[in-house]
Amino acid sequence: MLKLSKNEQDYLKAIYNLESKNDNEAVSIHLIAKKLDVASPSATEMIKRLSKKELVIYTPYRGVSLSHMGMVQARFIIKSHRVWETFLVEKLGYLSEEVHDEAENLEHASSPKLVEYLYALLGYPKVDPHGSEIPSEVFWEMQQSEIDLEQAKIGERYYITTMAESCKDFFRKLEMSMPHLIKIIERLQDGSVIIKEDNGKCSIIPHFLQDEIYLMQRNGFTTKFDEEKE
Ligand SMILES: [Zn+2]
Structure with missing residues (x-):
């Protein structure tokens, strides 16, 4: 960008x-x-x-x-704006009438990385609090250090940075919240993998979805959850 x-x-x-x-x-x-x-x-x-x-x-x-490039930039700013509005309502308890002016400022201050991380944290919402569609394309260029879930190592901790649309649909259909900050617990014989989220929740991700989930390693910080439970 x-x-x-x-x-x-x-x-x-x-x-x-x-x-x-x-x-x-x-x-x-x-x-x-x-x-x-x-x-x-x-x-x-x-x-x-x-x-x-x-x-x-x-x-x-x-x-x-x-131009094509101008369109990409415009859609990124719109995504930034709408992701922030969703964050303010869902995580900070703002009223939806209050968020527009805050988002007008925040949209410009946010890097593609920050926007995609927030978007993942919110569970890849389709629309903002006003019902406007949030662009689902990823504007943060994939980093060399990103791997797919199939390559993740047992015992390591990762952020989920990108999820394919079909994968998001899978979670939506099962009405499961989408994982974000995870630790790899175990790989089962059929290839599915058990992950544990920072809130302590465990889920099993089937093998066929694992090349549709991209991860970045989390280095050097532990959560409150780790200290208490491990
Ligand atoms: Zn707005």
């Missing part, structure tokens, strides 16, 4: 929203300026800048549309 300023991110998000309301047709600079409450000349200047970075395609007299 590129490093963009808050202002640049706000433009991409605004163009994304305007385009989707406009049947994905290019939108005028006038509309973008109006949406962001800025003067047209400063919007024109920013559009030129984003065009130079190949994030938007600007055709005079036709308008502005997002």
Whole structure:
């Protein structure tokens, strides 16, 4: 992911929203300026800048549309915003009417890694507290140190960083909460694996799902749970 300023991110998000309301047709600079409450000349200047970075395609007299890269960046910011709104409601007890302004700030301050970790922690929610869809694609490039569950070692502790859509469906159908911070307890003869979560809950993950779950090793910290129970 590129490093963009808050202002640049706000433009991409605004163009994304305007385009989707406009049947994905290019939108005028006038509309973008109006949406962001800025003067047209400063919007024109920013559009030129984003065009130079190949994030938007600007055709005079036709308008502005997002490039593929611009679309990816916009969807990341939208995911960041909606994941934060969900976190604030579910984990911190905010009312859904209160979260938008907080999320407007937090969305820009969050790295792709932070957003994906929060998303996993929340159990990969499909929608935010307002019912808007949360983009499910992963914006944090997979790290070299990531492995799939099949390769995980007994006794080691891991974060679950990524889960394939089919795997999430499996957990949803069984109405199981999705694991996040885990320790590998045992591998059974049929290839399924017993994991223990930080809250003490154990689950068995069947073999056919294990190459759809990606993990990162957790180094050098123990939880309260470990101290008490092990
Ligand atoms: Zn919002």
